Amino acid sequence: MIQSIFSDEHTVVFLQKGPLVFVSVSATRQSEQQLRRELLHVYHQIVSMLTQASINRIFERRKNFDLRRLLFGSEKVLDGLLDVMDSDPSFMLSAVQCLPLPSSSRDALSHILQKAITPDLVFSFLIANNRLVSVVQEKTVLEDARLKPSDLHLLFNLIRASAFQAGEIWMPICLPLFNHDCYFYAYVAYLDPPECTVCLVLLSTDKEAFYAVAECKRKIEEAFASQNALQWVANTQLYYVDDISVANLRHFLYKPSKVLDHHRQLPQFTCPEMEVGYRSQEERIRLLDPYRNMHNRIHSTSRPLKLIYHSAGKETLLAWVTSKFEMFACFTPLVTKKSAISELTKLLRWIKKEEDRLFICHLPKYSTAPQPGRSSTDRGSSARPNTSDTGLLSLL
Structure with missing residues (x-):
């Protein structure tokens, strides 16, 4: 199997992932390994929309299936990924860039996210200008299935490509390095329209949880308004x-x-x-x-x-x-x-x-399990996340 071809001016690199073959033709000084990693990001972006299990199942049934039929309308997502990889060092470093923010302000924002929870909510992100402001996660997320920068890059790219200005989005998304065969359900909304620079992303394992997660967003907005928290983000000092x-x-x-x-x-x-x-x-x-x-x-x-x-x-x-x-x-x-x-x-x-x-110096966590002595009305539901197809444990 041909892995790469080198000429005086171009490097051609191949990557095969199951039934899919990816090809990169480059005139840059990037190495074969770096180009292959970029192809891997493209593959992961496709998996984020379809899941690896779905791709394999389709081609097991029909080896000549034209995958473009399922990817129709996603060209902007893939083109955006290719464009951002040219100029964003986060892909090279396998790391995320955080918004510079006083630790007291970041902790206060994280505390607000920790308080606005619902069963089956796994991750809560606050993003500003494509930089991570805060992230909190459910305590039961296993150590070996923790969040990877590559998954965040794909999530950020999907949000950029959506290009919505107001309202809210509820969409399935697979995080390939977390679990390449299952979907999360992402609630995405901007907290500062019409500027649309501060974005809230809530990931749930329950596809029917839109209204419960939207209620979390309402609580976050109320807490932000009472503390004027959006100004903390707006007034942050980027450095030169x-x-x-x-x-x-x-x-x-x-x-x-x-x-x-x-x-x-x-x-x-x-x-x-x-x-x-x-x-x-x-x-x-x-x-x-x-x-x-x-x-x-x-x-x-x-x-x-x-x-x-x-x-x-x-x-x-x-x-x-x-x-x-x-x-x-x-x-x-x-x-x-x-x-x-x-x-x-x-x-x-x-x-x-x-x-x-x-930097984000610690990752705050929360629990969606009921606390001893608390009634079900305190949390909206007293049930723990179940192990059904939409449950957290099925993802892990």
Whole structure:
């Protein structure tokens, strides 16, 4: 079976997943492994809409079935995924980017989400401008079935492609790395129309739970209004490299590895807003290309590296990986290796100081099981999530 083809100007990579074959033709400097991972994201996006079990069952019955019939209308979702992978480093880093927010504000938002629950509700997300603000989950979610960044990337992309401005959406979605054969039912609504920058996503295992989940959203809106919580998100201060006072620095990507347990639960990264020279789509892609090249060399299976210093015509780049973090940084031209490492040491001190603001430092949990001494009217229902086809345990 052909895995890849290399020519002077192009790399052709193949990926077969069951009855489906994916092909990537690239003129970038991405490695074969990186291109195959991108194809895997495309496959997972298709699975998120159909489930792996459904795809396999269809082709077992009809080997010549045209899958485009089932994917009709989803072209915008797949095109959006391909576009965002060109310029979003979260796919390369296998991590999610959080909205910088004071820890006290983030905790207060999470507490509101924890209080608005209903049976079979598994995850509650608050998203702003495609960045994660807060996430809470049901306590019975098993450790080996925990949320993966790739699933969040697919969920974010599906929301972007929906492009609705007001109202609410109730749709089935499969999270392939959580369970590739079952659906969640996603309730999606913006909390700040007409701006539509703050999005609430509630995932349930009960396809009949729309009205119960919509009631959770109403409670969240009331709590937000009483505390003026949307202003906390609206007034958050995004940061630029000029705010850090690191000489000659233009941009960086920072992903903690084994600092605290919460980073293993949900890998995260942070980076500053792009400066003027990198704000166009073309310039963002041009910067991400050498980042990808260094990422591939750093994580090479045959010859992994710890440090890469690369001086190019328009910038100097440095990749640095330790047991605690991985860092990819872009400096002005002519910066020496010694100077770059010295400046990154200052940057690490700043990140450590701002850690509680830049990252979600713990994943709050809630329980949809009835509490001793509480009546069923306190929660709307006293029944635990069952093990039927729409129950949480069937997903796990």
